[in-house]
Amino acid sequence: MRNKIAIMGSIFLLLTIVFSCNLGKRATNEGIDSLAYLHFVMDEKPSKDVNWTIIIDEGGQTPITVDKNNPRFSKDNLYSIPPGTHHLKVYKDEVLVLSQKLFVSSRETKTIKL
Numbered sequence: 001m002r003n004k005i006a007i008m009g010s011i012f013l014l015l016t017i018v019f020s021c022n023l024g025k026r027a028t029n030e031g032i033d034s035l036a037y038l039h040f041v042m043d044e045k046p047s048k049d050v051n052w053t054i055i056i057d058e059g060g061q062t063p064i065t066v067d068k069n070n071p072r073f074s075k076d077n078l079y080s081i082p083p084g085t086h087h088l089k090v091y092k093d094e095v096l097v098l099s100q101k102l103f104v105s106s107r108e109t110k111t112i113k114l
Contacts, residue, residue: 036104037078040090041069042114055089056081064090066114078109090114 040052046066053061065077083106090098090112097114104110 034083034106035080036083036106037109038081038088038104039076039078039109039111040064040066040114041111042066043069051093053091053094054079055091057086061091069113083108088112 038054040054045068046052052064052066054064055061062079064079067077081104083104085101085103087101088098089096092114098112102110102112
């Protein structure tokens with residue numbers, strides 16, 4: 001009888017130690033996001049009927065949403081881009097509106113006024 005109690009007590013103690021050590025949890029260390037962002041704005045309210053697209057570094061066309069330049073109300077549509085120097089072309093209904101070379105650093109948001 002004493003033997004059974006001693007064995008059960010030992011098993012209970014062992015299980016308590018094992019499960020209290022946070023077995024299976026690992027700490028992760030994630031780095032800071034190294035992307036940069038582009039934000040396209042214009043002074044007047046953009047029309048919904050206009051199709052805006054961009055081409056970055058001679059890649060494919062990407063449709064974008066242009067925001068109204070308003071510091072009080074911020075509904076920012078940000079577009080991620082790798083940091084560095086890029087050639088940017090902005091089209092409004094297939095007509096080239098802006099072509100410029102720009103440099104964006106890591107975690108920077110570059111506002112482009114159209």
